Amino acid sequence: MHTNQSGFTLLEVTCAIVILTVGLMGVAAMQAKSIQGNAFSASYHQSAIIAHKWMEWIMDFVNRGDQENIMCSGKLNRANYCSVMSLDISDVDDQATEIEIPSTTAELLQFLNDNGFTNAEGTNLTAEQIPAVPGAGYRMVWRILANRPVQDTTTVEIQTTCSNAFSVNRSTRLRFIVSSAM
Numbered sequence: 001m002h003t004n005q006s007g008f009t010l011l012e013v014t015c016a017i018v019i020l021t022v023g024l025m026g027v028a029a030m031q032a033k034s035i036q037g038n039a040f041s042a043s044y045h046q047s048a049i050i051a052h053k054w055m056e057w058i059m060d061f062v063n064r065g066d067q068e069n070i071m072c073s074g075k076l077n078r079a080n081y082c083s084v085m086s087l088d089i090s091d092v093d094d095q096a097t098e099i100e101i102p103s104t105t106a107e108l109l110q111f112l113n114d115n116g117f118t119n120a121e122g123t124n125l126t127a128e129q130i131p132a133v134p135g136a137g138y139r140m141v142w143r144i145l146a147n148r149p150v151q152d153t154t155t156v157e158i159q160t161t162c163s164n165a166f167s168v169n170r171s172t173r174l175r176f177i178v179s180s181a182m
Contacts, residue, residue: 053131077180083116088146096143
């Protein structure tokens with residue numbers, strides 16, 4: 001006696017589960033990569049924000065109206081411009097001086113104060129008067145080239161680099177020119 005039974009065999013169910021599992025594993029891997037990409041994108045965006053804030057700070061520092069004029073580069077210039085220009089210690093005319101910026105606030109303040117960067121009162125800068133330091137996972141480098149592209153201008157490049165958990169680095173570079181005549 002043979003009855004007509006409908007349904008799936010154990011082999012068909014097993015194959016369907018395997019196919020479904022492989023598909024879900026692909027979706028899970030894609031989701032993990034998406035989350036990872038979004039996190040790295042946020043870090044890269046933060047890196048660009050840090051570079052931009054420092055660029056604005058340097059430009060405001062150089063153009064501050066309350067500064068005195070001093071002799072540097074053979075002529076009378078604004079003191080803050082001279083502080084930025086004097087960071088270029090390269091003996092080669094077309095080679096910028098590369099400065100690795102400290103990643104802690106205390107070390108960064110020490111660096112700025114040691115190089116003649118002062119507040120409007122002429123005293124040492126405080127943490128509240130500078131942008132945030134890059135912090136862990138970020139690296140910031142300044143490249144200073146005095147009297148380039150023309151006399152009495154200084155080219156400043158700020159490069160911030162962020163790295164992710166897989167040691168992939170992404171850099172943001174902002175290049176701008178400050179002048180003693182601005």
